[in-house]
Amino acid sequence: MKLITAIIKPFKLDDVREGLSDIGVAGVTVTEVKGFGRQRGHTELYRGAEYVVDFLPKVKLEIAVSEEQLDQAIDAIIAAANTGKIGDGKIFVTNLEKVIRIRTGETGNEAL
Amino acid sequence: MKLITAIIKPFKLDDVREGLSDIGVAGVTVTEVKGFGRQRGHTELYRGAEYVVDFLPKVKLEIAVSEEQLDQAIDAIIAAANTGKIGDGKIFVTNLEKVIRIRTGETGNEAL
Amino acid sequence: MKLITAIIKPFKLDDVREGLSDIGVAGVTVTEVKGFGRQRGHTELYRGAEYVVDFLPKVKLEIAVSEEQLDQAIDAIIAAANTGKIGDGKIFVTNLEKVIRIRTGETGNEAL
Amino acid sequence: MSNKIIKKGGLLAVLLLLPSLAFADELNGANTAWILTATALVLFMTIPGLSMFYAGLVRSKNVLSVFMQCFAITCVTSILWFVAGYSLAFGEGNAWIGDFSKVMLAGVDRDTLSGDIPESLFAMFQMTFAIITPALIVGAFAERMKFSAMLLFSGIWLLVVYAPVTHWVWGGGWLGSMGVYDFAGGLVVHITAGVAALVAALVLGPRKGFPTTAMPPHNLTMTIAGAGMLWVGWFGFNGGSALAANGDAAMAILVTHISASMGALTWAFIEWRKFGKPSALGAVTGMVAGLGTITPASGFVGPGGALIIGLLAGFVCFNATQFIKQKLKIDDSLDVFPVHGVGGILGTLAVAIFASTELGVFSGYGFADGISSIADQFSVQAIGVVAVIVFTAVATYVILKLVALLTGGLRVDEEAEQQGLDIVSHEETGYNL
Amino acid sequence: MSNKIIKKGGLLAVLLLLPSLAFADELNGANTAWILTATALVLFMTIPGLSMFYAGLVRSKNVLSVFMQCFAITCVTSILWFVAGYSLAFGEGNAWIGDFSKVMLAGVDRDTLSGDIPESLFAMFQMTFAIITPALIVGAFAERMKFSAMLLFSGIWLLVVYAPVTHWVWGGGWLGSMGVYDFAGGLVVHITAGVAALVAALVLGPRKGFPTTAMPPHNLTMTIAGAGMLWVGWFGFNGGSALAANGDAAMAILVTHISASMGALTWAFIEWRKFGKPSALGAVTGMVAGLGTITPASGFVGPGGALIIGLLAGFVCFNATQFIKQKLKIDDSLDVFPVHGVGGILGTLAVAIFASTELGVFSGYGFADGISSIADQFSVQAIGVVAVIVFTAVATYVILKLVALLTGGLRVDEEAEQQGLDIVSHEETGYNL
Amino acid sequence: MSNKIIKKGGLLAVLLLLPSLAFADELNGANTAWILTATALVLFMTIPGLSMFYAGLVRSKNVLSVFMQCFAITCVTSILWFVAGYSLAFGEGNAWIGDFSKVMLAGVDRDTLSGDIPESLFAMFQMTFAIITPALIVGAFAERMKFSAMLLFSGIWLLVVYAPVTHWVWGGGWLGSMGVYDFAGGLVVHITAGVAALVAALVLGPRKGFPTTAMPPHNLTMTIAGAGMLWVGWFGFNGGSALAANGDAAMAILVTHISASMGALTWAFIEWRKFGKPSALGAVTGMVAGLGTITPASGFVGPGGALIIGLLAGFVCFNATQFIKQKLKIDDSLDVFPVHGVGGILGTLAVAIFASTELGVFSGYGFADGISSIADQFSVQAIGVVAVIVFTAVATYVILKLVALLTGGLRVDEEAEQQGLDIVSHEETGYNL
Numbered sequence A, B, C: 001m002k003l004i005t006a007i008i009k010p011f012k013l014d015d016v017r018e019g020l021s022d023i024g025v026a027g028v029t030v031t032e033v034k035g036f037g038r039q040r041g042h043t044e045l046y047r048g049a050e051y052v053v054d055f056l057p058k059v060k061l062e063i064a065v066s067e068e069q070l071d072q073a074i075d076a077i078i079a080a081a082n083t084g085k086i087g088d089g090k091i092f093v094t095n096l097e098k099v100i101r102i103r104t105g106e107t108g109n110e111a112l
Numbered sequence D, E, F: 001m002s003n004k005i006i007k008k009g010g011l012l013a014v015l016l017l018l019p020s021l022a023f024a025d026e027l028n029g030a031n032t033a034w035i036l037t038a039t040a041l042v043l044f045m046t047i048p049g050l051s052m053f054y055a056g057l058v059r060s061k062n063v064l065s066v067f068m069q070c071f072a073i074t075c076v077t078s079i080l081w082f083v084a085g086y087s088l089a090f091g092e093g094n095a096w097i098g099d100f101s102k103v104m105l106a107g108v109d110r111d112t113l114s115g116d117i118p119e120s121l122f123a124m125f126q127m128t129f130a131i132i133t134p135a136l137i138v139g140a141f142a143e144r145m146k147f148s149a150m151l152l153f154s155g156i157w158l159l160v161v162y163a164p165v166t167h168w169v170w171g172g173g174w175l176g177s178m179g180v181y182d183f184a185g186g187l188v189v190h191i192t193a194g195v196a197a198l199v200a201a202l203v204l205g206p207r208k209g210f211p212t213t214a215m216p217p218h219n220l221t222m223t224i225a226g227a228g229m230l231w232v233g234w235f236g237f238n239g240g241s242a243l244a245a246n247g248d249a250a251m252a253i254l255v256t257h258i259s260a261s262m263g264a265l266t267w268a269f270i271e272w273r274k275f276g277k278p279s280a281l282g283a284v285t286g287m288v289a290g291l292g293t294i295t296p297a298s299g300f301v302g303p304g305g306a307l308i309i310g311l312l313a314g315f316v317c318f319n320a321t322q323f324i325k326q327k328l329k330i331d332d333s334l335d336v337f338p339v340h341g342v343g344g345i346l347g348t349l350a351v352a353i354f355a356s357t358e359l360g361v362f363s364g365y366g367f368a369d370g371i372s373s374i375a376d377q378f379s380v381q382a383i384g385v386v387a388v389i390v391f392t393a394v395a396t397y398v399i400l401k402l403v404a405l406l407t408g409g410l411r412v413d414e415e416a417e418q419q420g421l422d423i424v425s426h427e428e429t430g431y432n433l
């Protein structure tokens, strides 16, 4: 199994989740994160004190999938999250050695 | 070394942490996350505008352990986090190539 | 490619980010986390009800780097985040099988 | 001076009874003390009251923009009211509009009286009404209007819509002369604001994503705290409109309070029956509906009447909110029209009934001078309602189109809307917790 | 009418001195102005004051439920007070309870006076006391009570406990006739609420997890902001209870303020000594203790006495809080009994001492008519305290049991408690930051 | 008694006109009603107003420490004012300081009058000024001062700086005798607080990381809500300083309101021009500048003058803020000196101009007795400004050095500053959302 970690723009969350549902991926874990990258931040001004905010709000999705689902899932994420503008984010894939469903103790693909 | 990523119900956090302490795992990093899965969310209503909340508050634990501790740690988590109800969460295991303690520069099992 | 996960003290975030920029690592994803470890927490008191807070605010950085950048990046993080006091945090390294830039579809080192 | 005081039959009797009130042109300290307080209370309604009430309802990324809009409106309308608004509303003028005799409060000195309180105080008390009315409209175009356009619109609207309507009703104009009843601003405040809100919502169009995307309130605790402040401040709004510290003021706050309570309970109970659970947002919305609805009636009805008015307010405004949002799919974002507009209309009409002295425990304190039946009072009220709606709708539409021309469009662009107005328009963020 | 005004010897002298007050049955505008204001201030204490104070102390998942409880209580008690509560409390009746002569405020017109202020205003001012008293109890059963049960309980309690006790003390009943001193509600408000809270905490049982699980306040900034509002509003509570804008009212707010300050400092200093650090929550809790404790005494003691009363309040209520929570392990979740109940008892007894005119700089303004020693006044006060505690405890217990029957249990089920009342009972969430 | 009332020529005439005011030593209920209210409003400015305004501006980890500082100062200064401060400020004494004749309010009974209001009320009203002045200074040393040092400093400062300056200006002292104009506390409140803030910022040194590290406000919604409360409360501050419910009070709140509006608009428009965007924080800061600046002038100028004063306030205080922070790099953390100090100076000088009756629409109500030109009034005002600045600066410096000795340093250590004062000094956290 593989763990997909996708960092996307927050307002794309609903689209991506729907895209994943459509291909049968039901489970996702979402974290609010801040991203530094090429996309430029903005400046805030408080009583004349300038404050450059170079991190941007992003959303991180973690999705455990079977090998078979991997490519399809990646495509679905790209399709939904792509705006063509800088800051669209990244997808990382790592290997998952084990997956367990706490409720039942099931492991492997069953546990997804 | 292995990295255990456990997604559990928030109110089980204390139990799990104690369970891990009991078997000698001292370090844990905790993130508040939102989970989508089989567990159904709820509906919120604001002046008649319905708003289906299908993500649920979960807590993600990341625990770096030595190979030897792995199974024991997984068992401890399952024992503490299991309620038998849907939404209890998942455990993911990935391989850790390197662990370093920033303070001392120690690496490997020493750094845990 | 490798994924560096560094857990550091929050007030070191700016230093670490600068350290990484200096060696050419432009992208970082940051999450606010809570850490349990050897560093002791504190006690809060609310109308005489004692409440031991044994988790501490930490910041988690996730940085995807090429193999070549790995050691340099680790060194930069340690240099910037080390205070010599307990609780400085950990660095974890895992293997990244795939990296994709959502905007362009680029993969591998190009996508970093 | 507001003519509602003149309307009240019993005033002369009271004057004769109280030695210290024997001369109408002598300052009454007690009334002055109360109106000083009431003025503070009505300002309190807008800042922080209404601004918190509204700001809690939008998304986090727009929270400061709502505060800023309420604040900037407060400042701009205050200056404009002082410069010209007061004169246009309360200067003698004709049946339609005041004049320029009191521009920059000319002739208003520390000793100048309006009735038995200082005229500076009367102008200031009225200023707080002139502040909250355009501030109410903010709810309609929240989360998408350009700050410059908003500012320009509010300023022009104050002078072109609010000031004349105030003159019609309270400044010696045609509606007042007909005997229209509007104790504290059903026509003047709530209908003008509500109708302008509806027009603005239509002209600007919905927020991107409405109605499919969920836009839940980002901080209901702020909204509820603001609602509490509105309730408290409303005592100054309605009680202060008696312009005296007497039984009229007391009865006004009593009926105000009862209507608010009934409005809140009604709304919450409808939710309970319909959706299974009563919500806090529903309760406070019903409360505001109860307050807005009783406003025109507050000096003319008794507590029994207020009970019914509050009940109607909760019921009618609840259904109006559902209708506008779910049937018409108009993005009047914070429901200004269904709550204030509909409530104002309802209350302005209902006063014709509950002012009647012949309804037993639901009786009020009688009709306007020269009016002797519910039907007659009702037709006067209905004329007022229709006139104010039509005038406000047309004028608001024209102003918005004009402002759109001047500012190159009323809305921020799509990306800015996405990012949120706080950063885009004000370079700030609400929370760094 | 509250008999505390009648009690005060000096009133007649004052009446004779002031020409505009020559007839007792003539409206006094100044007093009316102040009581209008005081009414707004006391409403402000509950919403948003107390509701913020309480809501900040619970966990995030229950924040709206607390707001909703305070709000709903405000609405329900207002209607019930108007319909029957006022009549039961202030209708002539007998020594134990009023009557139904003023049901729906029958006979209360715009011109009807109570003393020298409008009776509608007196009823309204008292209504704000009737609102805050059941709202105080919310702190005891926060985070676990069913909304329906809470609503039913509060309504019944108002009529069955609050109204009679008010009659006993202020409405011409037996305690007032005995000469009991309770200026602004030590017996009537704080002891009834505090004792009811204790009973409710015992009957409902602790929150799941108490006392082992930490349940830290989710937003102390909200609590402290609410505390500030309580302090300010309390000027209306105690100062308004003079029912006049005069030296009594002024002295009442002065002693109120001093006691609040001393209570806060005392609590914070105890923490400082005992735990090493003074906390903001400690300071504001001590402040509320100081305010609650001075309440029954506020019209009868001088500022020197207030200093001591505030000191005692901080000390005694601090220790009561520790005792209830750590020794008895009762989950009176927001410490209503140790702060309000104990404070109310303490103040009701202490007034017997500090009303004495013979304590030098700590003197007060004398005992009730016909009472001439600390001991005699003390025994009257003690009778009042015991009677109110026993009656409240028994009646509250019975009401709770009855409500449990009617609603199928007072508490939400365990899973609902886990998930939080906001979603479970109201389908809302407090924050979407 | 404050001598500003004596200064006003027209008072006698007013007295003769009003039968119920015929004797100066008779209680005036209307004035009492208004000052009771004003007292509540001024307390409201500090808690919760100012404490929220300030607390929102610091970082999350210090939010409670700011609340706690404001709260503790409220309590400590209240007690000290009662014990000795009032006597030192308003006891007869000499030109420099009062005496001990009113220690613990000796001789102040329920019937004692000060002018035509109860002296207990006058003392209480003034107490609220004595509370807010040291509380304002908190902004200078926020996020780094030891709680013990802060408390000691505030207490000593009240007695050593605030009480004498109050005596000079309002208590019968030398500045008042010279005819200095300070209606509601430009010299007494804003200059003393502002100068003390600057000295404290210099003595304590900047926060670790200043000015390179960004320290953005953690909760601007809290700041803006607090700002609204300050605005509303300021009606009591300036309007109450008339010590009467009359045209003076009314005019005072009118000019206050206009200056606040202009100050806010000016600041926001400067930002708009200079940085491209107007900010909500800028608007409310300009509003506070407008309020602080009009304060000394509020009883002496007309609304036209207030317009100019507000404009100047926005412009001058904006530039002072930039200068102190960016040029001098002084970490007066919440900009107390540039807003309150500079505003106070500006207003104290400007009143000499706009009190003139010869400026047409910008006219005021004339100079002090015996002064007949702008130049003469200006030189008196300038003497006042210089004297208060020098005295405050020197005395504050000495007190800080003394306190540093007593508490072993004014600041918490570096690690504590890192961790935040909430945990370190109070063992609490603001938010557990």
Ligand SMILES: Nc1ncnc2c1ncn2[C@@H]1O[C@H](COP(=O)(O)OP(=O)(O)O)[C@@H](O)[C@H]1O
Binding pocket: A007, A034, A035, A036, A037, A038, A039, A056, A058, A085, A086, A087, A088, A089, A090, C026, C027, C028, C029, C030, C062, C063, C064, C065, C101, C102, C103, C112
């Ligand atoms: N090397 C990296 N490691 C971890 N996260 C990264 C890395 N590079 C980018 N990111 C994440 O991806 C987000 C988008 O990256 P950015 O460079 O701004 O735009 P784009 O992905 O369109 O090139 C960043 O905000 C950050 O959260």
Ligand SMILES: Nc1ncnc2c1ncn2[C@@H]1O[C@H](COP(=O)(O)OP(=O)(O)O)[C@@H](O)[C@H]1O
Binding pocket: A026, A027, A028, A029, A030, A062, A063, A064, A065, A101, A102, A103, A112, B007, B034, B035, B036, B037, B038, B039, B056, B058, B085, B086, B087, B088, B089, B090
């Ligand atoms: N494929 C997945 N990838 C990542 N996280 C998942 C996945 N499936 C479930 N989760 C996480 O586990 C949580 C529980 O899953 P759910 O399907 O609701 O119940 P259960 O684990 O009992 O079957 C989810 O809320 C989500 O956070």
Ligand SMILES: Nc1ncnc2c1ncn2[C@@H]1O[C@H](COP(=O)(O)OP(=O)(O)O)[C@@H](O)[C@H]1O
Binding pocket: B026, B027, B028, B029, B030, B062, B063, B064, B065, B101, B102, B103, B112, C007, C034, C035, C036, C037, C038, C039, C056, C058, C085, C086, C087, C088, C089, C090
């Ligand atoms: N085994 C572990 N797994 C995951 N995170 C850990 C582990 N050990 C420590 N951490 C993280 O590192 C942080 C610092 O660890 P700690 O033991 O307090 O100090 P140090 O790293 O200096 O030894 C912890 O707060 C926690 O977030």
